[in-house]
């Protein structure tokens with residue numbers, strides 16, 4: 001596959017129409033379905049082939065491992081993931097409304113090994129030695145490489161008053177918290193209420209909390225009449241698709257409170273308390289208590305713990321890793337690359353973007369190992385795209401697409417002037433079924 005063609009031409013075409021048109025364009029450009037893989041043989045020890053370690057087998061890590069093998073002319077790739085399988089966050093809000101099972105969102109790593117020759121190790125990485133280019137596995141042993149790609153996703157900041165209570169799940173990493181929140185919602189009694197909180201940006205999946213709110217709001221009307229949803233948003237405004245979500249909130253009778261910074265929570269009593277400060281500029285900073293029987297508390301986010309431990313958290317707020325968007329190499333430590341939600345790139349923290357970042361990163365690493373030392377320079381003009389669907393009701397969805405390109409003056413990824421960002425006007429059942437097509441294509445591109 002021609003990497004440059006894939007990254008730029010495919011990316012632009014993909015975002016010129018609805019997300020499903022994106023998928024069709026991909027097919028017509030030979031990008032989807034993934035071509036029958038012919039991975040280069042895995043190098044044996046001592047052959048001198050470059051070695052890359054990838055930490056984290058999520059949307060970013062799985063994709064970079066696969067494409068390093070597809071494009072890498074024999075690069076030895078070891079993917080280290082703490083779980084046996086991956087549960088997709090994308091579509092996981094549909095578990096809350098009973099429309100998806102966790103198993104339908106679960107992906108394993110067998111194809112990465114059998115079809116592409118990725119070595120997969122199940123281990124919880126304890127430490128990254130950024131100088132020695134080694135990682136410490138859970139059993140205390142070390143593995144070294146020529147490059148390390150770090151893709152650990154996100155962690156959450158503490159919320160005052162929450163302590164170790166699990167009564168206010170975030171369900172923002174798909175897993176046990178998702179099923180817990182689903183069971184809490186199912187157990188709601190007549191007229192009991194729900195709160196969903198949204199943290200300050202940047203957080204994982206800008207439209208995600210609003211689409212979850214719409215889904216819960218629609219589900220409450222159908223299954224729990226009399227129960228109401230209140231959304232407490234730390235941000236000044238709705239962070240994506242504001243027109244669609246504003247109309248949908250009104251349609252579902254959802255109370256939306258912006259500038260709602262969480263001061264503390266009290267999960268102990270049966271009706272739980274969320275205390276917020278109104279941060280409206282020029283306002284009186286009023287403190288208000290909100291009560292509900294189910295609280296979906298989505299805390300403020302930061303890069304997965306490994307990033308700070310390794311001194312890679314050099315974004316302005318210290319929560320994410322600054323990278324060179326031509327290669328995703330850390331600006332703090334050479335030969336260490338950071339992709340996905342853990343990186344600060346100017347692009348949204350989204351699975352589709354994580355997949356795109358992974359391909360730009362794979363391409364840059366392959367170039368670095370090619371040609372005379374120190375190797376070829378990265379593509380100077382990468383283009384990435386993002387598509388996502390939002391559930392507005394249990395059967396209807398809207399869509400949003402965006403294309404980003406490298407700004408060589410600002411040295412960062414920026415929204416491309418054309419075609420830029422586009423969203424559907426309203427929502428439809430057709431979009432809802434196209435959402436499944438888009439999702440299946442994205443997951444196949446990352447894991448199969």
Ligand SMILES: Cc1cc2nc3c(=O)[nH]c(=O)nc-3n(C[C@H](O)[C@H](O)[C@H](O)COP(=O)(O)OP(=O)(O)OC[C@H]3O[C@@H](n4cnc5c(N)ncnc54)[C@H](O)[C@@H]3O)c2cc1C
Nearest residue numbers: 056058059060082089125152153205340341349350351352
């Ligand atoms: C409800 C919801 C809906 C969403 N919807 C969309 C959507 O419609 N479209 C979209 O594009 N995005 C969506 N997203 C966002 C998307 O899921 C994330 O942006 C994406 O998963 C980020 O990929 P990642 O690889 O950075 O992190 P992850 O996918 O979280 O993967 C990180 C991996 O690293 C592993 N790991 C972490 N630390 C270690 C360690 N020390 N050792 C070994 N392994 C480790 C973890 O186990 C995990 O498997 C949604 C998110 C949520 C929560």
